[in-house]
Amino acid sequence: MRGGRLFARGAADDKGQILTLIAAIRAYLQTSGKLPVNVKLLIEGEEESGGAGIEGYVRDHADRLKADACLVLDSGMFAPGVPAITLGLRGIVGAEIEVSGAARDLHSGIYGGVAPNPFQALAEILTGLKDKNGRILVPGFYDRVAPPPAEEKAGWERLPFEEAAFLRDEIGAPALTGEPGYSPLERMWTRPTLEIHGMPGGFTGAGSKTVIPARAAAKVSMRLVADQRPAEIVDAFAGHVLAIAPKSVRVKVNKSHGAPPVVISPNAPAIAAAKRALTEAFGREAVFVRMGGSVPIVSEFAGRLGLPVVVTGWSLPDANAHSPDESLDLEHFHKGIRAVMRFFEQLAG
């Protein structure tokens, strides 16, 4: 513990949130000897390595996992002291664009001017996928994008969010990017994206080697929002890539499986119970937010098991989640224990 924070080897943030759940259960068992509701605990440690195990478990044990509601402690506070319930998560689907030109790497002096360059082709393809405002140009890409309910969006406008401070403290770039007409929170929570993660191929060492590479690739992923479907989107993406690719190169798109987006109705009794519990435990009204990241298991709980899912947690934006020196605020840790206890009582009541 340092400066009112809990640090632990590995994922202090994730482990700390699980500990609040276990501490809440233990508090009941040590005092009244029983829990206000029946609780089934499902703990996984594979988040950083794909998380395929828990998806298989949920698929194979739907009977054992029957419940009235599901609590997922994997999101966070909106800001210090401001508890939040996450009503939406973006989905994800990935692809690798492989481009090949000449049959072998070529001398750029001898052949430059006639030999296709796979990186040049990729630059043309990538700028044909997205305009300079971040709008994705894949035909049909936005067809199923459902705008957030007006009431939910109105709630976001009341959240304590300052764009200038966000740019300075969380991003650190000269400016934010993204589609005009949408606030930063809307762009992160309700708009799909297309990002480039790496471009393997050619020469990437120190110094120079002036080859025209035979092959190059671009690793991309798209974050999806309700009601986009990963398979449909990645197919449209691949079709568009092939349609706009220069004819001097061969192009192959390797598609990944992906995870669908999730939207949770604020009208479920479990959500109302969670909102009351959080508000009471933290002494400040819990807010409804969304999350730009993807938690594939939430769509398994919501979709496959048909459960109302309460996604919440006590993590802070500066917790360094999944990074070195990950931490959990101790005050939030203690209030989190109380919030879980109140949630059980609200569900029982």
Place this chain on the structure above:
Amino acid sequence: MRGGRLFARGAADDKGQILTLIAAIRAYLQTSGKLPVNVKLLIEGEEESGGAGIEGYVRDHADRLKADACLVLDSGMFAPGVPAITLGLRGIVGAEIEVSGAARDLHSGIYGGVAPNPFQALAEILTGLKDKNGRILVPGFYDRVAPPPAEEKAGWERLPFEEAAFLRDEIGAPALTGEPGYSPLERMWTRPTLEIHGMPGGFTGAGSKTVIPARAAAKVSMRLVADQRPAEIVDAFAGHVLAIAPKSVRVKVNKSHGAPPVVISPNAPAIAAAKRALTEAFGREAVFVRMGGSVPIVSEFAGRLGLPVVVTGWSLPDANAHSPDESLDLEHFHKGIRAVMRFFEQLAG
């Protein structure tokens, strides 16, 4: 020796060409006991590692290198049996475009939609450098480009060159690229280029890691033709990159030193002597060609020493120059020895 070819550990092609020069000198010394002209031999073995040594030597020993003409055996036959003299070499200048966005790598789920992506910025910059026909968009880039003399260009049209066979046998891509209105030989010999060699940054391993990288780069080089100047071109390049870069990222251009292009006049007596010598030794009229690659030492000989430079050689397009199994055709090797002897005699006569 295999199939009429000389193979040697390392660079059979380069070594074989030097051997023809040494064999020619030895033949004179063993028969008439003296050479028809004075010969100064300058042999370097650093071509594959920058060749800075020989440039320094030439700079520091201009007096010792005084001569009437200079013979550089580092180019090749235009085709089997067709001897060639190279009258032009492209220059080169390189640069690395470094782009940085956020202060650290960011989670593409949480921040995708607002955080600038350096690869996206690079794709936009790269497509702003060159149009889809290969025309370079840097202002002033073509200002000093001198078209080849009509007579030289007319000579190229008579060369045995078939575009379809060239595409199939030497390139192996679906199609050639390049500026409309210029033949493939013109595009390789008389037009400047801009090539991307690698794009370091982000995640390039197997599988996926969906980070928005804080930094990415593009390694590029430009081949230059007379009378473009490397320093002027790379400055214009850097200025254009900064002018078209998206404002959400920081961009830095690291410029390299480069080498100027060379054009050699066909009217020098040494060129006429070489043409007669080659034509006689190979039994077929020697042709004038250019070379897309850069041999920086040729511009030192021509520019710093002010010598008429004869660039020729016996290498074939399929010699695998600078690659495994490099070879030199034995018939060309023997005729090359005779060509060097005739060249000395022509110069003396």
